[in-house]
Amino acid sequence: MSRVVKLAVIPGDGIGPEVIAEAEKVLDAVTAESDVRFDKTRFSLGAARFLETGDTLTDEDLAAIAANDAILLGAVGGTPGDPRLKDANIERGLLLKLRFTLDHYVNLRPSKLFTGAHGPLSDPGEIDFVVVREGTEGPYVGNGGAIRVGTPHEVANETSVNTAFGVERVVRYAFELAERRRKKLTLVHKTNVLVHAGAIWKRIVDEVAAEHPDVAVDYLHVDAATIFLVSDPSRFDVIVTDNLFGDILTDLAGAVTGGIGLAASGNINPDGAFPSMFEPVHGSAPDIAGQQKADPTAAILSIALLLDHLGLAAESARVTAAVEADIAARTGARSTAEIGSAITARL
Amino acid sequence: MSRVVKLAVIPGDGIGPEVIAEAEKVLDAVTAESDVRFDKTRFSLGAARFLETGDTLTDEDLAAIAANDAILLGAVGGTPGDPRLKDANIERGLLLKLRFTLDHYVNLRPSKLFTGAHGPLSDPGEIDFVVVREGTEGPYVGNGGAIRVGTPHEVANETSVNTAFGVERVVRYAFELAERRRKKLTLVHKTNVLVHAGAIWKRIVDEVAAEHPDVAVDYLHVDAATIFLVSDPSRFDVIVTDNLFGDILTDLAGAVTGGIGLAASGNINPDGAFPSMFEPVHGSAPDIAGQQKADPTAAILSIALLLDHLGLAAESARVTAAVEADIAARTGARSTAEIGSAITARL
Ligand SMILES: CC(C)[C@H](C(=O)O)[C@@H](O)C(=O)O
Ligand SMILES: CC(C)[C@H](C(=O)O)[C@@H](O)C(=O)O
Numbered sequence: 124m125s126r127v128v129k130l131a132v133i134p135g136d137g138i139g140p141e142v143i144a145e146a147e148k149v150l151d152a153v154t155a156e157s158d159v160r161f162d163k164t165r166f167s168l169g170a171a172r173f174l175e176t177g178d179t180l181t182d183e184d185l186a187a188i189a190a191n192d193a194i195l196l197g198a199v200g201g202t203p204g205d206p207r208l209k210d211a212n213i214e215r216g217l218l219l220k221l222r223f224t225l226d227h228y229v230n231l232r233p234s235k236l237f238t239g240a241h242g243p244l245s246d247p248g249e250i251d252f253v254v255v256r257e258g259t260e261g262p263y264v265g266n267g268g269a270i271r272v273g274t275p276h277e278v279a280n281e282t283s284v285n286t287a288f289g290v291e292r293v294v295r296y297a298f299e300l301a302e303r304r305r306k307k308l309t310l311v312h313k314t315n316v317l318v319h320a321g322a323i324w325k326r327i328v329d330e331v332a333a334e335h336p337d338v339a340v341d342y343l344h345v346d347a348a349t350i351f352l353v354s355d356p357s358r359f360d361v362i363v364t365d366n367l368f369g370d371i372l373t374d375l376a377g378a379v380t381g382g383i384g385l386a387a388s389g390n391i392n393p394d395g396a397f398p399s400m401f402e403p404v405h406g407s408a409p410d411i412a413g414q415q416k417a418d419p420t421a422a423i424l425s426i427a428l429l430l431d432h433l434g435l436a437a438e439s440a441r442v443t444a445a446v447e448a449d450i451a452a453r454t455g456a457r458s459t460a461e462i463g464s465a466i467t468a469r470l
Numbered sequence: 471m472s473r474v475v476k477l478a479v480i481p482g483d484g485i486g487p488e489v490i491a492e493a494e495k496v497l498d499a500v501t502a503e504s505d506v507r508f509d510k511t512r513f514s515l516g517a518a519r520f521l522e523t524g525d526t527l528t529d530e531d532l533a534a535i536a537a538n539d540a541i542l543l544g545a546v547g548g549t550p551g552d553p554r555l556k557d558a559n560i561e562r563g564l565l566l567k568l569r570f571t572l573d574h575y576v577n578l579r580p581s582k583l584f585t586g587a588h589g590p591l592s593d594p595g596e597i598d599f600v601v602v603r604e605g606t607e608g609p610y611v612g613n614g615g616a617i618r619v620g621t622p623h624e625v626a627n628e629t630s631v632n633t634a635f636g637v638e639r640v641v642r643y644a645f646e647l648a649e650r651r652r653k654k655l656t657l658v659h660k661t662n663v664l665v666h667a668g669a670i671w672k673r674i675v676d677e678v679a680a681e682h683p684d685v686a687v688d689y690l691h692v693d694a695a696t697i698f699l700v701s702d703p704s705r706f707d708v709i710v711t712d713n714l715f716g717d718i719l720t721d722l723a724g725a726v727t728g729g730i731g732l733a734a735s736g737n738i739n740p741d742g743a744f745p746s747m748f749e750p751v752h753g754s755a756p757d758i759a760g761q762q763k764a765d766p767t768a769a770i771l772s773i774a775l776l777l778d779h780l781g782l783a784a785e786s787a788r789v790t791a792a793v794e795a796d797i798a799a800r801t802g803a804r805s806t807a808e809i810g811s812a813i814t815a816r817l
Binding site: 203212214215219243244245246262263265267268269271272273274275276277278279280281282283284285286287288291313315316317318319320322323326342345346347349350352353354367370371373374375377378379382383 | 550559561562566590591592593609610612614615616618619620621622623624625626627628629630631632633634635638660662663664665666667669670673689692693694696697699700701714717718720721722724725726729730
């Protein structure tokens, strides 16, 4: 009897559809002979849909997406400066709304420098770490506001909200991950300035650390962490950090490991109450959309994360191995579809 | 008749005193034959003073420091994890208190890759930009708090405060600086997430841009900006950004331009209502303190910024030229004092 996984597919805008097409190619191929079948439902969401209907993500969309076992997302966002999108915040209204409503409290972002990948560092060493970024709190909660908007007396505030509940669950996840890896965990924050938010993170990491005596725990201010990401990235194993610092560090980490075209991510609800969502870290890149110039590798590695999350460890490993082999053999430029087909062929 | 400049000198903790000694060597030498005399007052502030007296920065300290024309600061902060400093936040109580009380709304941080300096990038290109970091607002205001501290129901908040008054004055400074440089200004923020804080920055940059039609204006999300800092740093001329993003970007920029041992900064009150303060971007590095291992170049380049701020452009240029010549000729390891003396000799 075959297992059926209901998968919501949101190709999105810009290069999203192109890279998702390749990711699906790989997913179909790697599960072709297994007893798992993916029952896919496609959702047309993003800037294009907004321009057509005025909707970003309706309650019906949300309910339909939430009825799946997992979500695969390409990228969302229209052309920067498009006047018709001036008041549409597709990122907040779609991407962040999904992460928050589906309680994706672990934003998992592995960073690995694959053999053959070339980053900007002259002497990178071995890079292989995972950023566990909190996904439902911090400065991302949208608890901001402004008065006297547009006047010389405007005051605009943003509040970062951090709860023991929210911090503890993601910190526990990070420690458990560190146990399965090289047993090193680095908390990144800015405790000397953000004293209250910093203190709750520090306290909870210290508390959970006591339950994991074999995990070596380290702390870095976010500014210092960026220095180490370029001067000594191999020092990192698991980084746990808040939503905003995680956003910044993972783009930098993506660049350092050969470019954001290779960086995959999972927005995970470890409790299984809601479907988890897998997406490349990169954006919709409207400037190169439809030209078959985008690298689908990040989307394909997101498939590996998806498979792993679903307990399909062998299939996940096959995808990662195919990507590694492809990267190691890269020479000239290839189209999006060529890269996808080459990786599929190596499965 | 000679001009007298009253200078407050705060060597601070760790490597602070060592690097400040070299900075003073250079300052004394470069002004020896000029008609400017520096009348220095030394302040023993920092972790050591706190441990001795329990005071971080008293009202008397503040008044005495404010009575000067300018301030030279080394670095402050004790050994991380020192239990006696557990509840002392020297950074907030001293460094940030000075910046806020003396209304240092421009935190000026030049980033230049000097010939002979080696950063971690294999192909850095020409790097020469200035970060104009806002210094008195944003998430640094200390408007945070927590309830149910230490319990599973703790909620810890931090509020970023951004005012039209505060944003406009630093944005104007940045545009004027861009006019004197390569006429390119990049606003860095995270407008798609921090919508209210982002909107006030965006609006004011757009407004001031209209008065500077010859300055090319660009916008980057902070996460994307970190990518460009390692993949294409030569694209930047003037970056204007908030207090926290500026903190993060300038440490990364320091690393990219050959290490934080070369990065100087000015905490400037352009109105002249309060003395401006010059300091290396690096911290007190207690682990190497007293060993003559620290590079005093950042402190010496802070002297160049100080001289420039005081209108002593020729002296400032001599210091920069001496540093450039020294860096270009660097070979093996030298002590802190050897580097200071070598730069002094090149004046
Ligand atoms: C598009 C944006 C809202 C998003 C974020 O800030 O989380 C993106 O940068 C990311 O990292 O996934
Ligand atoms: C020490 C700390 C408070 C300070 C800051 O965050 O501003 C430092 O990192 C800096 O950049 O000068």
